[in-house]
Amino acid sequence: MKHRKSVLKLNRTSSHRKAMFRNMVTSLFKHSSIKTTEAKAKGLRSIADKMITLAKRGDLHARRQALAYIQESDVVHTLFNEVAEKFDSRQGGYTRITKLGPRKGDVASMVQIELILD
Numbered sequence: 659m660k661h662r663k664s665v666l667k668l669n670r671t672s673s674h675r676k677a678m679f680r681n682m683v684t685s686l687f688k689h690s691s692i693k694t695t696e697a698k699a700k701g702l703r704s705i706a707d708k709m710i711t712l713a714k715r716g717d718l719h720a721r722r723q724a725l726a727y728i729q730e731s732d733v734v735h736t737l738f739n740e741v742a743e744k745f746d747s748r749q750g751g752y753t754r755i756t757k758l759g760p761r762k763g764d765v766a767s768m769v770q771i772e773l774i775l776d
Contacts, residue, residue: 666701679705684729686753687737691772693758699771703753706773710752713742744775 668675682702685692687709694702709728712720716738724734745752751774758768 666697668697668701680727680729683709683727684733686771686773687728687733687741688730690775691770693768693770695761696755696757696767696769699755699769702771703755706753706771707750709737710741710745713738714746716742741773741775748774 668678670678678698679702682692682694682698683705686702686706705727709724712724721734721738724737725731728734728737754772754774756770756772758770760766761768
């Protein structure tokens with residue numbers, strides 16, 4: 659049974675998984691949309707929502723916590739200055755996952771995860 663197991667292991671070691679999600683969340687905030695597999699996107703969604711919540715808080719401690727996870731300081735700067743302003747009236751659901759169909763090589767279900775900046 660998979661009760662109370664909240665982390666998606668994705669058949670990777672913990673260090674590989676942490677590095678992969680750090681790279682993915684940095685790319686998501688840099689480009690505002692990335693294409694990945696469905697399982698990775700579902701794991702990325704919770705991390706991205708936590709980073710946006712930190713940005714909405716906006717204090718120095720939240721900025722340092724985001725800098726500890728996101729790898730580029732200019733991405734953190736745009737996250738705290740531009741993205742946080744767009745999501746200030748929204749209480750959650752900052753990302754959208756759109757299914758794209760199967761990948762040609764291994765038939766993995768591909769999705770596009772994007773920030774909802776409407």
